[in-house]
Amino acid sequence: MASSQPVKPPLAGQPAQAQRGSQAGLKYPSSGKTIYNRPLNRSRTQELSQASFAYLFGEMVSYAQKRVTGIQDLEKRLNVQGHPIGLKLLDLLLYREPPRAQTRPLNIIALLQFITTALWRHLFSRPADALEKSSNPETPDEYMISDNEPLVNQYISVPKEMNQLNCAAFVAGIVEGVCDGAGFPARVTAHSVGKGEEGELWPGKTVFLVKFQPEVVEREAYLGKS
Amino acid sequence: MVVYSFYIFDRHTECVYSKLWARQDRPISGGGTSIRPISDSSATSNGAPPDLGPARARPARLSAQDDAKLIFGTIFSLRNMVRKLGGPDDSFISFRTGQYKLHYFETPTSTKFVMLTDTGTLNMRNVLHQIYVNLWVEYVVKNPICPVEHPGGEGVANEKFEMGLETFVKGFV
Amino acid sequence: MSSFYILQTSFPTADKPQLCGLVYQRDFTEGLNKLSVNDYLVLAGTFHGVHAITTRLNPLHPPNEPPSGIEVLETEHFRLQCFQTLTGTKFLLFTEPFQLNTDKIVARIYELYADYVMKNPFYSLEMPIRSEGWERRLVREMRVLNSR
Numbered sequence: 001m002a003s004s005q006p007v008k009p010p011l012a013g014q015p016a017q018a019q020r021g022s023q024a025g026l027k028y029p030s031s032g033k034t035i036y037n038r039p040l041n042r043s044r045t046q047e048l049s050q051a052s053f054a055y056l057f058g059e060m061v062s063y064a065q066k067r068v069t070g071i072q073d074l075e076k077r078l079n080v081q082g083h084p085i086g087l088k089l090l091d092l093l094l095y096r097e098p099p100r101a102q103t104r105p106l107n108i109i110a111l112l113q114f115i116t117t118a119l120w121r122h123l124f125s126r127p128a129d130a131l132e133k134s135s136n137p138e139t140p141d142e143y144m145i146s147d148n149e150p151l152v153n154q155y156i157s158v159p160k161e162m163n164q165l166n167c168a169a170f171v172a173g174i175v176e177g178v179c180d181g182a183g184f185p186a187r188v189t190a191h192s193v194g195k196g197e198e199g200e201l202w203p204g205k206t207v208f209l210v211k212f213q214p215e216v217v218e219r220e221a222y223l224g225k226s
Numbered sequence: 227m228v229v230y231s232f233y234i235f236d237r238h239t240e241c242v243y244s245k246l247w248a249r250q251d252r253p254i255s256g257g258g259t260s261i262r263p264i265s266d267s268s269a270t271s272n273g274a275p276p277d278l279g280p281a282r283a284r285p286a287r288l289s290a291q292d293d294a295k296l297i298f299g300t301i302f303s304l305r306n307m308v309r310k311l312g313g314p315d316d317s318f319i320s321f322r323t324g325q326y327k328l329h330y331f332e333t334p335t336s337t338k339f340v341m342l343t344d345t346g347t348l349n350m351r352n353v354l355h356q357i358y359v360n361l362w363v364e365y366v367v368k369n370p371i372c373p374v375e376h377p378g379g380e381g382v383a384n385e386k387f388e389m390g391l392e393t394f395v396k397g398f399v
Numbered sequence: 400m401s402s403f404y405i406l407q408t409s410f411p412t413a414d415k416p417q418l419c420g421l422v423y424q425r426d427f428t429e430g431l432n433k434l435s436v437n438d439y440l441v442l443a444g445t446f447h448g449v450h451a452i453t454t455r456l457n458p459l460h461p462p463n464e465p466p467s468g469i470e471v472l473e474t475e476h477f478r479l480q481c482f483q484t485l486t487g488t489k490f491l492l493f494t495e496p497f498q499l500n501t502d503k504i505v506a507r508i509y510e511l512y513a514d515y516v517m518k519n520p521f522y523s524l525e526m527p528i529r530s531e532g533w534e535r536r537l538v539r540e541m542r543v544l545n546s547r
Contacts, residue, residue, distance in 0.1 A: 293456065323453055
């Protein structure tokens with residue numbers, strides 16, 4: 001363990017390291033290699049333990065559950081926790097794209113495909129299971145991303161009295177962050193659909209409902225014509 | 227196979243006979259020399275604490291009498307639990323911890339035979355049954371000098387029974 | 400025949416004494432007698448006590464390893480495998496007398512417990528387990544075993 005090694009006395013020739021070591025509160029590895037020293041585009045084999053994530057996420061849900069007024073409020077809090085992650089991931093993932101494709105998605109379909117492939121792969125090591133446009137003519141601004149088995153919900157059993165709740169609201173927050181960051185403001189909500197006959201196969205199936213703001217749809221229609 | 231100890235409880239829940247074979251204070255070098263019988267039957271009658279040799283040096287160790295009481299409490303609780311779950315005709319045969327195995331046999335008259343062995347030992351129910359048939363019935367029940375009840379272990383630890391048990395246990399160890 | 404219990408001993412604190420609780424109990428097939436909820440609780444308490452006593456009856460001197468309580472109990476009608484975690488939670492599995500590899504089955508159930516009970520943010524410690532995900536996977540595991 002790097003932190004257990006004795007701290008080297010600061011040497012005259014290494015002012016930078018001496019300064020780093022003297023900062024209280026934050027622990028720096030003595031080699032000076034923090035995650036900030038890693039190249040941003042090294043994305044392979046950067047996997048985390050699912051167990052540690054599960055414990056962390058469990059605590060995040062418990063934290064969000066404190067002083068909460070209802071299920072909607074709880075989902076809102078989880079959504080808010082995910083939102084900044086989405087904003088940051090948009091930048092990071094675009095940076096990691098091959099140089100030619102390093103542009104911000106300019107229409108809804110490109111954005112959603114970026115989300116279901118690049119974002120999903122980065123977060124869960126697999127693409128999302130489906131992407132559909134709402135078939136209802138009254139809601140042309142709604143799109144649905146399906147995940148048969150959301151990774152964040154793997155170990156979570158929601159009690160019966162809270163069956164409206166889906167903790168993947170956190171992931172919905174991330175998606176919302178990406179949409180907002182790309183200039184496509186939207187509301188994203190997570191819904192459990194693994195109840196009916198499909199429920200046998202995928203009891204945890206979740207649909208992320210992406211509802212874009214009216215101005216986005218308006219702009220899209222205008223751009224499509226020209 | 228190692229036999230650590232052997233107990234008989236009568237229907238009044240009293241321990242009427244107990245015998246401890248050498249505990250593993252030192253590695254057993256093989257052969258009968260290491261089997262050092264320490265009989266403390268009728269311990270309550272003379273009141274003197276049984277000499278447990280080196281084992282007494284350890285304060286955490288329970289006295290042999292307390293051991294017997296704990297063993298009875300255990301088998302009594304387990305017997306009731308097993309009957310509750312498995313039905314009135316069920317009876318427990320043995321249990322094993324990481325260190326020892328306890329074998330249990332109960333006669334229709336509620337006399338209970340208990341033997342503690344090492345964990346590798348297989349089912350000893352037959353052995354306990356033979357002790358009951360060939361030693362208990364022969365040398366205690368049929369002995370005209372032995373009383374019908376054995377308060378304080380009276381009459382159980384007679385010479386023939388002790389000898390018989392010794393040879394019998396040595397025979398299958 | 401199999402049936403499965405989880406017993407827990409809570410840590411005593413200033414405002415509550417040590418409790419011996421039964422946090423989960425389920426029968427998977429017929430075989431064992433059905434008891435009332437209260438009887439199961441009494442049984443759990445008894446087993447806690449017996450388990451503690453059996454650790455003290457160790458005839459080996461000096462103990463060659465930290466003493467453990469009952470691991471396997473055999474009766475004419477069933478076999479009980481008990482596994483105790485380092486924190487004192489006990490897993491009790493009742494099977495037919497000649498069921499093999501019961502220790503492995505319990506280890507597998509422990510894994511499910513660690514995943515689907517302990518990682519669930521809606522489970523409060525020392526309370527009865529009512530997690531749908533745990534229930535579903537446990538039943539599936541047992542169905543596979545019982546169909547063999």
